[in-house]
Amino acid sequence: MPSDAPSDIDRSRLSKSESAFRTISEVADELNVPQHVLRFWETKFTQIRPLKRGGGRRYYRPEDVVLLKRIRTLLYTDGLSIKGVQKLLRETGTRAAPEEQPVSEAMSVADVPVGLAREEAIRLLTELTILRDDLRGALQSA
Numbered sequence: 001m002p003s004d005a006p007s008d009i010d011r012s013r014l015s016k017s018e019s020a021f022r023t024i025s026e027v028a029d030e031l032n033v034p035q036h037v038l039r040f041w042e043t044k045f046t047q048i049r050p051l052k053r054g055g056g057r058r059y060y061r062p063e064d065v066v067l068l069k070r071i072r073t074l075l076y077t078d079g080l081s082i083k084g085v086q087k088l089l090r091e092t093g094t095r096a097a098p099e100e101q102p103v104s105e106a107m108s109v110a111d112v113p114v115g116l117a118r119e120e121a122i123r124l125l126t127e128l129t130i131l132r133d134d135l136r137g138a139l140q141s142a
């Protein structure tokens with residue numbers, strides 16, 4: 001008995017355009033995360049605002065998908081915490097980093113003027129020193 005459902009080969013020909021809205025299942029499949037993770041991220045990142053239709057069905061705009069890819073990379077590849085990603089999005093806005101590129105590689109040191117690279121290195125060293133001291137204190141008190 002023939003099936004009315006398109007085969008895997010047919011589905012590849014029916015792929016949506018880049019500007020098309022995506023359902024939560026399509027986005028979850030594309031990002032390789034469960035749907036409940038996307039719903040959770042909506043509660044943590046106010047920048048994610050899918051269009052909701054009858055019955056609460058979510059439709060993600062192309063810019064939502066780009067932002068979700070960025071959030072996934074920041075969380076899973078770069079190892080940032082949710083609070084860290086929230087802070088980064090507040091500071092940088094929702095503009096996307098280069099596609100599928102970890103934050104650490106988004107800008108090379110050669111792209112930064114020498115004075116700025118030195119200032120950033122000093123700031124990072126100071127933050128790391130504070131974190132180290134906090135961790136030592138926590139370990140000693142434990």
